[in-house]
Amino acid sequence: MDTALVIAAAVLAAFAIIYLNYYVIRRRFESRFREWQVQEQAYWKSEVLRASRQAVTQSRAVLGGKFTEQMVPFLPEFKYDPTEARFIGSPIDFVVFPGLSAGDPREVVILEVKSGVNCQLTPSERKIRQLIEDGMVRWELVERPCPPDSGNPV
Incomplete structure (x- = not known):
C-alpha cells in the first residue's frame, strides 16, 4: 500500500507541476500578447492619422492645382x-x-x-x-439634319 501511495503522490505532484508550468507559461504568453496588441493598436492608430493627414494634404494640392488651372487666364503672365x-x-x-x-x-x-x-x-x-x-490634328464637322417643318411658327 505504501508503494501505491508514493506513486499516487508522485503522479499528483507531476500533474501539479505540469499545471503550474502551463498556468505560468499561459500567463506569460497572454501578457506578451496584450503588450503586442497595445503596440499594434498604437501603430495602426498613428498610421491612420498619418494617412489621413497625407490624404488631406494631397487633396488640397490637387484642388489648389485645379483652381490655379482655371484662374491662369486671369493672371498677368498669361x-x-x-x-x-x-x-x-x-x-x-x-x-x-x-x-x-x-x-x-x-x-x-x-x-x-x-x-x-x-x-x-x-x-x-x-x-x-x-x-x-507630328501634325496629327484635323478638322471635322458633324452636321445633323434639321427636323422637318411641323408647320408651327417659331
Whole structure:
C-alpha cells in the first residue's frame, strides 16, 4: 500500500507541476500578447492619422492645382486674351484661339497648365503633345439634319 501511495503522490505532484508550468507559461504568453496588441493598436492608430493627414494634404494640392488651372487666364503672365481661352480640364487644360475676340482667329493653341512641385506631363499629355507636334490634328464637322417643318411658327 505504501508503494501505491508514493506513486499516487508522485503522479499528483507531476500533474501539479505540469499545471503550474502551463498556468505560468499561459500567463506569460497572454501578457506578451496584450503588450503586442497595445503596440499594434498604437501603430495602426498613428498610421491612420498619418494617412489621413497625407490624404488631406494631397487633396488640397490637387484642388489648389485645379483652381490655379482655371484662374491662369486671369493672371498677368498669361500671354493671351482670357476671352479667347476655353477651359477643357482633361486631358488638356485649355484651347486658345488668338484673335478670336477681334473676329480674326490666327491660330489654335493647345495649352497645358502645370503648378506645384511635380510639374511633369502625364503619359496621355505627352502623347497628345507628340500628336500635335507630328501634325496629327484635323478638322471635322458633324452636321445633323434639321427636323422637318411641323408647320408651327417659331
